[in-house]
Amino acid sequence: MNHYINNFYKNQAFFYKAFLFILTAVMVVYLMPKGGKFKYEITKGKPWQYENLYAPFDFAILKTNEEIVKEKDQIIANHIPYFNYNEEIVEKVKLNAAEQISVVFSDSIINRRGRVISEFVATALDGLYENGVLQEQTRLAEDHLVYLKKGNIADEITYGKIFLQEEIPDYLTTNINRSNLTSLRPELLELFYNSIEPNVIYDSSFTQKELDSKLNSISYTRGSIERGTIIISRGEILEGQKLNVLNSLKQEYESQIWSESSYNWILFGYSLLVSMALLMLLLFIRKYRRDIYENNVKITFIFFNILLMVFLTTLVVNFEPRYVYIVPLSILPLTLKAFFDSRLGLFSHVITVLILGFVVPNSYEYMFLQIIAGIVTILTVSELYKRANLFISVGQITFIYIVVYFAITVIQEGNVQDLDMEMFLTFILGGLATLFVQPLIYIYEKLFGLVSDMSLLELSDTNSKLLKELSEKAPGTFHHSLNVANLAEASANEIGANAMLVRVGALYHDIGKMENPTYFSENQTTSVNSHDELSPKESAEIIIGHVIKGIEIAKKNNLPDRVIDFIRTHHGTSTVYFFYMKEKEQNETAVAANFRYPGPIPFSRETALLMMCDSVEAASKSLKEPTTAKIDDFVEKIINKQMDEGQFLNSNITFKEIQLIKKILKQKLKNIFHLRVEYPE
Known part of the structure; x- marks a missing residue:
């Protein structure tokens, strides 16, 4: 029994994902229409590309919506009050x-x-x-x-x-x-x-009663087709009466009352398809976004958003299928891009659209239009925290909707007279609804504990309470953090990392120094050194302790985990070398482990980048009479040492990116020290 309990606790993350997967699949299938799905795609104006189609059962030919509306209008116009x-x-x-x-x-x-x-x-x-x-x-x-x-x-x-x-x-x-x-x-x-x-x-009541009676007596059918009658032959163009008969067959087929056995098979088929789609998404995350896969909160967030889009779409389709484009489906890739990345946002969007293809009418048109809109969303939206960018992107998305709808209608109808102006209005309303993504992101941040670029922008404000406290208690550390932030942001832009995240991480990475600011050289304003009265080991404990203190302060002030990661890792498992060597002079048996930061080592490009920038900026203060050669050698020496110590093994950063970071740091330091090119005499 204990063996099973231990296995359960050991694999609880996997069991949770399995439960979430099954729950999402069941709810999506529950929301789907329970009728059969017509197996032929009907596209007006196109030739019938399938085999000759015979009527599988007797069914009535339905009047078109235009015919019914015209008949109703005629009854209303001729009605005698x-x-x-x-x-x-x-x-x-x-x-x-x-x-x-x-x-x-x-x-x-x-x-x-x-x-x-x-x-x-x-x-x-x-x-x-x-x-x-x-x-x-x-x-x-x-x-x-x-x-x-x-x-x-x-x-x-x-x-x-x-x-x-x-x-x-x-x-x-x-x-x-x-x-x-x-x-x-x-x-x-x-x-x-x-x-x-x-x-x-x-007599308004009696008049309306008589009118309703006439309207209710309208026949929605005209004629019928007997079983075995040929409906359309291969190669015939889908238009006129043929198109109307096919649409009548499709509607009759999908509205049939199925036997219990058939109904169960339909449910089974839907379950397989939905499960397959969700499984592909889960496997994609597991292979290419391992950090997200191992975080159950993030997986829950992704599945919740997919389920929300399916729910809203089915709700609108059940109310009035014509308004299906009012549902702002582009919010899904926008949201996932804000919290994760573009690739995951687009993949999740495509999976959701494939699922919705079984819910909406004219599924091919819907899927084509929504996938194109999703691609445009990913390509156009950058720096979502800037309001102007969001408005511009929403305008572009709406424009793409209109252009694609126009193209499809022209292909089907062969003219522009049959364009439905009401559809343009639904696209505009859907675009306006997409603007709700900003308050939605804020709600998600509170519900799921995630952090977006909008939150990072707020945290980067140097007038925030915590950074103001840092500037008052440890002004030297605050100035150092600003310099590191500038270096890190420039380096992140060079290698395509998240510049906003790196900047915020740099601003807060040394907040732990507020506890004992005078024990750090950048805050010492006199010739008196607080470490003179301490042993090297005690000094090292205070220096190393600023990481733990920083994590405590960050959690107390509700900083996001993504920012706290920079505090944890900005020294990795490096050694407080100065005090270690000092201790070694006094005691040859000094243990290096007592002078080493607890880690962990950086586990992303951004945290690795901050470690480099922090070390280089701090050490640059010790440079005497800096020259171009000295700075180049200095940067190479510090970063190469970190590489030799294996600090970047888990950070998924390439040698090429490290070289680019070195280049930026050398250039920025030369600018800081106001160095000029040394001309030959």
């Missing part, structure tokens, strides 16, 4: 008008012309309320047909036959003039204004 006619209001108005006669007209007028007035009012109201008075005007033409509902009967009339309230004065004036009642016009108008009420109202 409904208006409700209220007869109770009419009876109320007539009674009220009859009462108003005695109120508005004097008794003498009523006695003389009462019968004429009553007949006129009744006739005018009958004409006015024949089709009713509309309460609210709707946006319809006068000749537009409408249904006027009177009880359970709906009469079809033109909209212009219903009186609008603003038309009533003209109607009354015309009738008064025609009936020779002009002398009584003011009284009659007052009577009507006091009595008339609108009695027709637009």
Whole structure:
């Protein structure tokens, strides 16, 4: 039992990766569509390159989206709205008008012309309320047909036959003039204004209900294909009816309700493909990015980002496939490049796009477009911490999307009239969404404890709390760190290393000297040397201790591990040679191990580079009357000694790169000492 437990603890990193691999694969497969995948690629305008295709089962021919939209628009345009006619209001108005006669007209007028007035009012109201008075005007033409509902009967009339309230004065004036009642016009108008009420109202709910009923009755198919019927022959062009029938077959095939056995086989197939893709990514990281492979947090981060992109894409596809390009897939290579490198970013992007090819419609177009966009992302984005660079890169990515979409559409349609302008909008929105990468990187840094160039830029600020404390407590060390940072940055640019990371590492590599600043020569301002009162061994312990103290201070101030690595390794396993030789003068049995830094030795190009720059800059202070020859010999001697001691064995740095670093250091030191070329006499 103990044997198995020991094996588990010994291989827990491997078991974690296996668990992460399986979990990611399962979740990706869960998000994928569960229908079958049509095995033929359908590209409009291209010849059919497969064998003759016969219908495998009976299926209906689907109408195109354009045909359905056109049919719906026609139904909406021809739909007749409904208006409700209220007869109770009419009876109320007539009674009220009859009462108003005695109120508005004097008794003498009523006695003389009462019968004429009553007949006129009744006739005018009958004409006015024949089709009713509309309460609210709707946006319809006068000749537009409408249904006027009177009880359970709906009469079809033109909209212009219903009186609008603003038309009533003209109607009354015309009738008064025609009936020779002009002398009584003011009284009659007052009577009507006091009595008339609108009695027709637009029935929006019933109208919408009828419209929905008609829209729902639209047939989405036209005709059918029987099993065994030839659909398309080899070499025929995919267009018109042939293309429509093929798309109908594809949709029917992918929407079939599969038997339990078939469904399980589909799941098994998806699982194999997804697992294969993720395994290729894992093997790539294991072979070419061993440091990332051995860090489970980084592996988790990579798999999480792939899963996030798959989740967002499937979410959009399930909602509306047309908007699939709104998903900012270029964020994936951007993010991985910010934390790792371009090669890993592009490889992960390609793997993700291959997986999404089984999720999105028109998979070939999607994969081609997204891979091109990913390549452009990797090639254009540099120094992500500079906001202008990000905006320029996003603009370039969006432009590439538009150009590739334009090219594909022209190939398929053979003209530019069928370009979908809405697609250009989705590309622009996707580009704008890509700008979210900066806050996303910040979130990732907090969640996964990673560090990007943006964080390094913040740490390189010499006004930060820790560097200010260093400049106050150990000004000589601070000045030394600045010089080392400049040398290291120039050298890193020469060999293509991470210049920002090296600069930050150089600024913080000696923060441990804040504990005992006067024990380091660069901080001694008087002729009194603090080491005079100590034994060589005690002095060496203080000198060596600044590495451990630096690590403690860095962790206390939450510096990233990538920066702390420079503190750990900037002396490697070298010996404090001055005090070792001093001890040896006093005691011939002195042990060199007591005067050696604990290490580890540098394990990257950047940490190795800092060791060289730190040693050269510190030792350069001891040069007396420096000349070009002295500096060249001096740099060669220091770096060659480090090579002889095996300090760079784990740093993956080449002899050529070391030579380039030597060249830069010699040049920079000559500039520092203001040396000129020695002219012959």
